[in-house]
Amino acid sequence: MSSDLFQYVIRLGDNALINGQRLAEWCGHGPFLEEDLAMTNTALDLIGRARMLLTYAGELEGEGRSEDDLAYFRNEREFRNFHIMELPVGDFAFTTARQFLVDAYDYHYYRALRDSADATLAAIAAKTLKECEYHLRHSSEWMVRLGDGTEESHEKITRAVTGLMPFTPELFAADEVDRAMQEQGIGVDLDSIETSWNQEVDRVFSEAMLERPQISFTRGGGRQGLHSEHMGYLLAEMQSLQRAHPGLNW
Amino acid sequence: MPDKRLPLWEVFIRNKRGLDHKHAGSIHAADGEQALQYARDTYTRRNEGSSIWVVKSADIVASQPEDEDSFFEPAEDKIYRHPTFYDVPEDLKL
Secondary structure, X not given: OOHHHHHHHHHHHHHHHHHHHHHHOOOOOOOOHHHHHHHHHHHHHHHHHHHHHHHHHHHHHOOOOOHHHHXXXXXXXXXXXXXXXXXXXXXXXXXXXXXXXXXHHHHXXXXXXXXXXXXXXXXXXXXXXXXXXXXXXXXXXXXXXHHOOOHHHHHHHHHHHHHHHHHOHHHHOOOHHHHHHHHOOOOOOHHHHHHHHHHHXXXXXXXXXXXXXXXXXXXXXXXXXXXXXXHHHHHHHHHHHHHHOOOOOO | OOOOOXXXXXEEEEOOOOOOOEEEEEEEOOOXXXXXXXXXXXXXXXXXXXXXXXXXXXXXXXXXXXXXXXXXXXXXXXXXXXXXXXXXXXOOOX
């Protein structure tokens, strides 16, 4: 097996898993019933995507690890998700802005990944893209609603976007795994994803009456397993049940 | 003070091509696009739908309970309005 491919797949799986875990924290706490359901649906889509990718990663590795082994029995430094996924949920504006920035990335990413030379990844991408399309429609709509809404909602979404933008360059910072996968026609071209993402963000920001903030610093390292202080708490909550009762089923 | 609650919408779902849209329930939403999304998230999670209509509940004109006598009772004794009133010839292919 190619360890580059394993790395590539597990990163995708971890991004979906950690984003889904964060979004699921809203379950029962949404601003109103309908949006609570909508966010939980999206969280379930993300966890479903993580299951497909982590299962595939386990097969590629060939050491008999299942999706659950990978999700619940790896430690912080073994997770490969971007920092933007692990940031705490914050308020509704922060969650909305994170989803929008990530949904726009996922939409263009999985669109390109449909043409992967790896048949399994191409099939997962084709299935995932349909969900991404809906997620992006939903979060784009909320960006406009909050940005072009009341003075208070505009102020809250502006604050959210300002806090999140420094975490976006990491999404496009290709390393040797990304480059090797792209050369083999398996991975996507992150430069072209960045171009499409920028256009998408600019289009929605302009409709939402939002200025694109200048970034004065960035954070990254998720690809190498370097995380923020928030990651340990997230894993403690997500993994506690399986760690206390290994192999537990229902 | 303005009413800050979101308007109520009635949701109609068609579960297969060729069938009618059926009333599924209601949801709150700020406008039509949001109502459509929430209808999708609330009522088609288990693969129930292939088409959704949403309409503002306030736009529905409904008959009132007190209209019952004048609206519906007169139909009760008009049995000839039912197709069962007629004898269907045996060789008629339906």
